[in-house]
Amino acid sequence: MWRCHHRSRAALNADGSLAGIGGRFNAGVDSDVKPPFRALYASIESAAALLEVVRHLGYRSPDRRAVVALDDIAMRVLTQIDIDLQRVFDLRKEPVLRENLSHASYRQTQQVAGAAFNRGAEGVLVPSATGIDANLVLFVDNLDDSSRIDLLRQIDDLNPVIASVAQGAS
Amino acid sequence: MSVTIQERQTNEEIALDRELAATFISDDASELWLKTANPILNGDAPIDCLNRREYDRVRAALEAFNTGVYV
Numbered sequence: 182m183w184r185c186h187h188r189s190r191a192a193l194n195a196d197g198s199l200a201g202i203g204g205r206f207n208a209g210v211d212s213d214v215k216p217p218f219r220a221l222y223a224s225i226e227s228a229a230a231l232l233e234v235v236r237h238l239g240y241r242s243p244d245r246r247a248v249v250a251l252d253d254i255a256m257r258v259l260t261q262i263d264i265d266l267q268r269v270f271d272l273r274k275e276p277v278l279r280e281n282l283s284h285a286s287y288r289q290t291q292q293v294a295g296a297a298f299n300r301g302a303e304g305v306l307v308p309s310a311t312g313i314d315a316n317l318v319l320f321v322d323n324l325d326d327s328s329r330i331d332l333l334r335q336i337d338d339l340n341p342v343i344a345s346v347a348q349g350a351s
Numbered sequence: 352m353s354v355t356i357q358e359r360q361t362n363e364e365i366a367l368d369r370e371l372a373a374t375f376i377s378d379d380a381s382e383l384w385l386k387t388a389n390p391i392l393n394g395d396a397p398i399d400c401l402n403r404r405e406y407d408r409v410r411a412a413l414e415a416f417n418t419g420v421y422v
Contacts, residue, residue: 184419185419186417186418186419187373187374187416187417187418187419189373189417190417190418190419194418195418196414196418197411197414197415197416197417197418197419197420198415198418198420200391200411200412200414200415200420201389201391201392201393201408201411201412201415202390202391202392202393203391203420204391204415204420204421204422205390205421205422206421207420209391211393220420222419222420222421230419233419233421234416234419237384237387237416237422253375253376253377253380255376256373256374256375256376287390310421316421318421
């Protein structure tokens with residue numbers, strides 16, 4: 182699994198997920214979905230982890246002809262993590278997520294994730310908004326004692342990954 | 352030593368400017384992030400929050416972005 186984060190932040194820092202109404206699959210402190218719960222967002226594919234961030238730095242799909250802000254990606258790193266969890270719920274077939282993630286409201290995605298969290302899930306497999314494979318959202322406050330998350334390696338130079346993503350998009 | 356409301360606001364703005372500078376290299380990317388509706392802010396654009404002096408909300412959204420929260 183891969184995480185993309187600012188180079189000044191720890192790879193396993195999930196505290197930022199409680200901000201505002203929260204992320205796509207976790208409720209933040211201002212969300213209508215209660216209770217708030219922390220989540221660590223990761224992707225199966227490194228390209229998906231990168232694109233989940235890049236698309237907020239000016240990236241648009243190739244047909245919309247926008248430009249990726251390459252300089253700003255340089256502030257990011259990709260961290261590969263090895264995960265061994267006991268209870269992961271596969272939500273990729275969940276009706277509200279299956280059709281088109283962009284059509285699902287935050288309330289819907291957070292409710293689905295919240296239900297899994299309340300049932301003790303340590304994480305959920307969900308579709309990626311990038312369309313590349315799937316994301317794993319880890320509920321760090323539900324982790325079992327026997328579960329583990331290990332850091333494997335960190336990639337500081339993202340240019341090769343960007344080049345491979347660009348090649349795949351062309 | 353007491354700090355006036357105006358001084359506190361100035362300090363908050365300076366701190367936030369530093370965070371933005373550490374997050375984005377280009378002004379274009381920073382401007383895009385500030386002007387784009389942000390789901391974490393319930394659809395508000397960070398710039399609108401700043402105009403309302405809601406510095407904590409913007410700082411929290413920036414932290415979410417930097418720690419890799421998917422939105």
